[in-house]
Amino acid sequence: MRFSKIPVYMINGFLESGKSEFIKYTITQPYFRSKGRTLLILCEEGEVEFEEDVLSSTNTVLEIIDDREDFNTDKLSEISARVKPSRIIVEFNGMWNPKEIVLPSDWSIEQQITTIDASTFSIFYSNMKSLVGEQVRNSDMVIFNRCDGIDNLANFKRSVKAVNQSAEIIFEDKDGELNVSLDEELPFDINADVIKLDDTGYAIWFIDISDNLERYEGKTIEYVGMVAKPPMFDDSYFVPGRMAMTCCEDDMAFLGYACKYKDAKYLTEKSYVRVNATIKIEQLDAYQGVGPVLYANSVTTVKAPKTPVIDFSNL
Numbered sequence: 001m002r003f004s005k006i007p008v009y010m011i012n013g014f015l016e017s018g019k020s021e022f023i024k025y026t027i028t029q030p031y032f033r034s035k036g037r038t039l040l041i042l043c044e045e046g047e048v049e050f051e052e053d054v055l056s057s058t059n060t061v062l063e064i065i066d067d068r069e070d071f072n073t074d075k076l077s078e079i080s081a082r083v084k085p086s087r088i089i090v091e092f093n094g095m096w097n098p099k100e101i102v103l104p105s106d107w108s109i110e111q112q113i114t115t116i117d118a119s120t121f122s123i124f125y126s127n128m129k130s131l132v133g134e135q136v137r138n139s140d141m142v143i144f145n146r147c148d149g150i151d152n153l154a155n156f157k158r159s160v161k162a163v164n165q166s167a168e169i170i171f172e173d174k175d176g177e178l179n180v181s182l183d184e185e186l187p188f189d190i191n192a193d194v195i196k197l198d199d200t201g202y203a204i205w206f207i208d209i210s211d212n213l214e215r216y217e218g219k220t221i222e223y224v225g226m227v228a229k230p231p232m233f234d235d236s237y238f239v240p241g242r243m244a245m246t247c248c249e250d251d252m253a254f255l256g257y258a259c260k261y262k263d264a265k266y267l268t269e270k271s272y273v274r275v276n277a278t279i280k281i282e283q284l285d286a287y288q289g290v291g292p293v294l295y296a297n298s299v300t301t302v303k304a305p306k307t308p309v310i311d312f313s314n315l
Helices: 019-027 050-056 073-083 121-127 129-137 153-163 199-211
Strands: 006-014 037-043 058-065 087-091 107-117 139-143 168-173 176-178 220-228 237-243 252-255 273-284 289-302 310-313
Touching: 019 037, 019 087, 037 073, 058 073, 058 121, 073 176, 107 121, 121 129, 121 237, 129 153, 153 168, 153 199, 176 199, 199 220, 199 237, 199 310
Parallel strands: 006 087, 006 107, 037 058, 037 087, 107 139, 139 168, 237 310
Antiparallel strands: 168 176, 220 237, 220 273, 237 252, 273 289
C-alpha cells in the first residue's frame, strides 16, 4: 500500500520580513482552502497575530515551536500524528539555518518561499550574507516587500540570482507588484557582433540569461572559462565555466553552461580556454528542460586568469 506524503510549505525570512502577513493572506484564499486540515507551525512570533476566528474559518491548527532543539523529527511527527493535517505550513525562524532542516519521512517540501524586507536587506546581506544565502538557495519564490523609495532593487535581484538562478523574484511596494529589470544594467553591448565578457560581464550574463533566454538566442559570446567535463555529457560536450563565490568565502560553486565542441574530448579538465560560441536555446537532459547550449566557433587554450574566482556576491 502506498501512502501519500504530506505537502509542506516552508516560509523563510527574518523576523518582521512579512512571513506572517503572507501566510495569513494565503490560508484565507479559496485556492488554498481545500479539503482537510492545515497545520501551521510558528517558529517565531512577530507582530502579526493569527486570530482564532481566522484559524477556525480556515480549518487551521496552530502549533508553536520556538526552541531550535524542539524542531526535530520526533516532535514534528508527534504533532502531525495528533493533528492529522492534509498540508503543513512552517513559518521558519529567520535565525535558524535552513540547511539543517530534517523533516519526518512522510513530509515532503512542496514549495519554499522566502520573504525579505527590502528596507533592511542591505544590512542583513552585509552582516549575515551566508544565512541570507541559505534562506534563498532552495526557494522557489523570493518576495521583496516594502520596496517603496528603494532605488537599487536590480542589485537585490542579482544578489538572489547569484545564489539561486531558478528562483522567481517578486518586488512589492504599497501599490502592488513592481517590474524590476536588469536590462539597463548590462555591462556589455547585447547587440555587438561578438559579446565579449570580462569577469563581471560573465557573472551578469550567467545570471541574466537564466531569466531572459530569448534575448540571447543566436548571439555570439566570447569569454575565458575553466574546462569541466560532467559525467552526464558525452565526448562532444564540455562546460566552460568559472568558479564563483555566490554568497561568502565558504560558498563556492562552478557555474557554466553546456558547450558543444567537436574536439571536446581532447580538452584537459580544469584547464582554461577562450571560447567563442553561438548560443542556441535547446532541450537538454542535464538542464531537465530548456536552456542555453553554446556551439563553439573556436576554443583556444589560455593561461589561468589572475583572479580565478569571480565574486558574484557584490555585483
